[in-house]
Amino acid sequence: MSERQALHVGIDLGTSRSSISASNGQRHVVESYVGWPLDMVARKVLKKSVLIGREALEQRTMLDLHRPLEEGLIKDGSEKDEAAVRELLRHLVQLAGVDPSDRSDFQIRAVVGVPAEALRVNKQQVRKAMQGIADNLLIVSEPFAVAYGLEELLHTMIIDIGAGTTDICVMKGRLPTEDDQRTLTQAGDSIDEHLFRLIRERHPQASVSLHMVRGWKEEGSFVGEPLSPILVTAPVAGKPTRLDITAEMRQACEAILPPLVESMFDLLSRVDPEYQERVRQNVVLSGGTGLIRGLGPRLERELQAVGGGKVRVVRDPIYVGSDGGLAIAQDAPEGDWEKLSTDEPKRGK
Amino acid sequence: MARVDRLKQRLLRELVEQNVELVAGLPRKTLKRRRRLRLGSSLLGLALLPVALLASSRLFAPALGPVAPPVDGSAASRVSNPGRTEGREIPEARLAAPRPIDPSVFPLAVRRIAIDPGHGGAAVGTRAASGLYEKDITLDIARRVRRLLEEASFEVVMTREEDRAVSLRERARIANEAQSDLFVSIHLNWIAGGNTRGVETYYLGPTDDPELDRLAALENRDSGYAVADFRRLLDQVYAGARLDSSRRLAESIDGSLFRSLSRLPSHLPTSGGSEIADRGVKTAPFLVLVSTEMPAVLAEVSCLSNETEAELLTKPLYRQYIAEALARGVRRYALAAESAPEKGT
Numbered sequence: 001m002s003e004r005q006a007l008h009v010g011i012d013l014g015t016s017r018s019s020i021s022a023s024n025g026q027r028h029v030v031e032s033y034v035g036w037p038l039d040m041v042a043r044k045v046l047k048k049s050v051l052i053g054r055e056a057l058e059q060r061t062m063l064d065l066h067r068p069l070e071e072g073l074i075k076d077g078s079e080k081d082e083a084a085v086r087e088l089l090r091h092l093v094q095l096a097g098v099d100p101s102d103r104s105d106f107q108i109r110a111v112v113g114v115p116a117e118a119l120r121v122n123k124q125q126v127r128k129a130m131q132g133i134a135d136n137l138l139i140v141s142e143p144f145a146v147a148y149g150l151e152e153l154l155h156t157m158i159i160d161i162g163a164g165t166t167d168i169c170v171m172k173g174r175l176p177t178e179d180d181q182r183t184l185t186q187a188g189d190s191i192d193e194h195l196f197r198l199i200r201e202r203h204p205q206a207s208v209s210l211h212m213v214r215g216w217k218e219e220g221s222f223v224g225e226p227l228s229p230i231l232v233t234a235p236v237a238g239k240p241t242r243l244d245i246t247a248e249m250r251q252a253c254e255a256i257l258p259p260l261v262e263s264m265f266d267l268l269s270r271v272d273p274e275y276q277e278r279v280r281q282n283v284v285l286s287g288g289t290g291l292i293r294g295l296g297p298r299l300e301r302e303l304q305a306v307g308g309g310k311v312r313v314v315r316d317p318i319y320v321g322s323d324g325g326l327a328i329a330q331d332a333p334e335g336d337w338e339k340l341s342t343d344e345p346k347r348g349k
Numbered sequence: 350m351a352r353v354d355r356l357k358q359r360l361l362r363e364l365v366e367q368n369v370e371l372v373a374g375l376p377r378k379t380l381k382r383r384r385r386l387r388l389g390s391s392l393l394g395l396a397l398l399p400v401a402l403l404a405s406s407r408l409f410a411p412a413l414g415p416v417a418p419p420v421d422g423s424a425a426s427r428v429s430n431p432g433r434t435e436g437r438e439i440p441e442a443r444l445a446a447p448r449p450i451d452p453s454v455f456p457l458a459v460r461r462i463a464i465d466p467g468h469g470g471a472a473v474g475t476r477a478a479s480g481l482y483e484k485d486i487t488l489d490i491a492r493r494v495r496r497l498l499e500e501a502s503f504e505v506v507m508t509r510e511e512d513r514a515v516s517l518r519e520r521a522r523i524a525n526e527a528q529s530d531l532f533v534s535i536h537l538n539w540i541a542g543g544n545t546r547g548v549e550t551y552y553l554g555p556t557d558d559p560e561l562d563r564l565a566a567l568e569n570r571d572s573g574y575a576v577a578d579f580r581r582l583l584d585q586v587y588a589g590a591r592l593d594s595s596r597r598l599a600e601s602i603d604g605s606l607f608r609s610l611s612r613l614p615s616h617l618p619t620s621g622g623s624e625i626a627d628r629g630v631k632t633a634p635f636l637v638l639v640s641t642e643m644p645a646v647l648a649e650v651s652c653l654s655n656e657t658e659a660e661l662l663t664k665p666l667y668r669q670y671i672a673e674a675l676a677r678g679v680r681r682y683a684l685a686a687e688s689a690p691e692k693g694t
Contacts (some may be wrong), residue, residue, distance in 0.1 A: 006588070030477060054472070089466075117500075117501050117502070118502075119502070119683070119684070120371065120684070121460075122369065122502075123371055127371065127372070137366070137368075138364060138368050139371065141369060146363075148357070148360070153356055153357065153360065154356065156550055167613070171357055173360075174359075174360070174363070175360055175363040175367065176363060178677075178680070178681075182500075183502075184500055185499070238387060264352070288515055323628065331357060332361050332364075332365065333361070336362075336365040339369050340365070340368055340369065340372060341366065
């Protein structure tokens with residue numbers, strides 16, 4: 001049984017993007033979209049039974065398209081979404097070079113990150129989704145995976161802003177407890193929706209979609225002062241027209257600041273006073289939405305109110321979570337993996 | 350470097366332990382659990398019905414007086430003209446055939462929380478010397494709790510969203526129809542003398558404290574129930590297995606409130622007032638706890654009769670602090686309910 005070679009993988013299952021880092025050196029990221037052809041015709045045209053990631057997004061008119069995660073969790077109660085998560089996970093493992101349905105040569109040991117405040121229910125959904133895809137599974141809080149990957153396990157605050165959730169976590173040299181971490185739902189998606197609403201109010205005659213707005217945000221998000229005006233093109237009565245959305249962009253991006261700053265202060269106040277200074281000097285910003293221009297300096301300015309601090313953006317925000325997961329997977333002792341089989345527990349050993 | 354490695358080893362060990370627990374607690378089916386849970390607990394409740402009927406009629410006799418003075422005529426007419434509560438009567442057939450309960454349906458229980466901001470509209474509740482109304486503060490705190498719980502991926506149902514009067518009967522109906530898993534009513538206390546600062550949390554039960562009867566009578570005004578309805582409700586409720594859950598929820602919330610409020614952060618000056626008292630978890634016949642069908646508590650989160658408290662309550666930060674404590678209490682209960690599946694009753 002243990003003659004099979006072990007392949008360790010770290011997976012960051014994200015609302016918008018999911019990434020995998022594997023011990024064979026493979027690293028991949030896909031957009032978290034899964035689609036099934038709507039009918040026979042679509043299946044004939046697409047020549048596939050399921051499409052994943054950008055490909056699914058591009059063919060969405062012919063697909064029953066699912067974005068199976070919401071606020072970083074598997075949508076509850078929808079079997080289609082559960083199936084979609086399985087397809088997504090299977091696809092990621094395939095990208096890493098192993099066929100999950102034929103694991104005779106490889107034993108797959110996976111670490112999957114979930115939002116900081118995910119409940120047991122949510123974690124169990126992930127376990128269920130991983131059955132038949134990995135042999136062994138460890139579920140970790142996503143900011144913990146980030147911290148582990150960065151080796152920032154003591155006196156660090158990790159702010160991981162994704163699409164579905166913002167996870168804030170203070171590392172105190174222990175597994176984060178309820179007192180050490182917060183999950184906010186103000187994140188990339190809430191910015192998109194906010195921006196979408198603002199643009200529609202300001203330019204009611206322009207036809208814009210949430211997808212377009214999401215693209216604009218990924219290009220031009222900022223807080224504070226813009227480097228240059230944010231100009232985009234959208235059809236007005238069918239005619240492509242330039243729109244200035246600078247003010248809307250700022251307003252939508254800055255809307256995440258109040259809850260973020262409040263939670264940051266709240267978590268800081270729960271740190272032993274002796275170490276608060278060190279934590280403030282060691283704030284790490286990660287996640288796709290963490291790349292909003294000007295966010296780091298803005299948070300530093302907010303930190304002035306409590307004595308000042310330093311905020312830095314991680315070098316590789318796309319893979320920092322899955323890399324951290326991989327590091328955990330590789331460091332976990334061999335014997336422990338045996339206890340973490342994805343099989344149903346009653347089968348025993 | 351060596352230190353980091355030791356630290357990593359310890360963290361990994363903790364992480365593995367946490368996950369091993371998760372594996373052990375994995376129920377066979379994770380879908381459609383809520384519906385089964387409901388059926389399970391109501392059957393359990395039915396099994397206890399005969400015992401509880403006996404007990405409740407005795408225990409409750411003294412408590413009933415001040416809550417709803419008996420008005421013979423109207424009570425009788427209600428009985429012959431059954432109201433909405435009649436529909437909740439238990440069909441005999443279900444009583445006859447209790448099915449065994451699969452303990453694995455009990456975990457993963459808490460998803461939707463009903464938050465009930467006390468009073469509202471013309472029913473202002475208690476009032477501080479400064480002119481602060483209970484109804485306004487309870488609504489503000491409730492909104493904060495809602496945000497916090499929603500952030501923690503609970504669903505929240507509010508019994509009122511604005512400043513209007515909602516009868517207790519209506520509040521219970523809202524929570525019941527939304528199929529809430531928990532009910533948390535938020536109130537402020539008024540204790541004569543003005544010296545006492547304190548929190549207390551109630552779940553439904555009899556009391557022989559006349560002071561509590563008075564408080565219950567106060568909170569039970571504008572109920573929309575007649576005496577006959579009330580008796581029937583009580584009999585049903587006492588039978589329920591939810592009593593024990595309600596007690597545990599009350600303990601969780603009260604503990605969280607007291608722990609948070611007894612050591613306020615330094616930016617919330619208590620202006621040398623008296624220490625906050627944990628008046629504890631108590632039982633009382635609050636109507637809104639009677640007619641709700643899920644574990645239900647009523648939290649008196651502060652005392653408007655106390656000057657320090659009345660002053661603190663004007664500060665958003667203090668209201669946020671209370672809201673966080675309430676939300677934490679709910680979360681802790683939810684986590685415990687998930688990880689201790691066998692404690693059905």
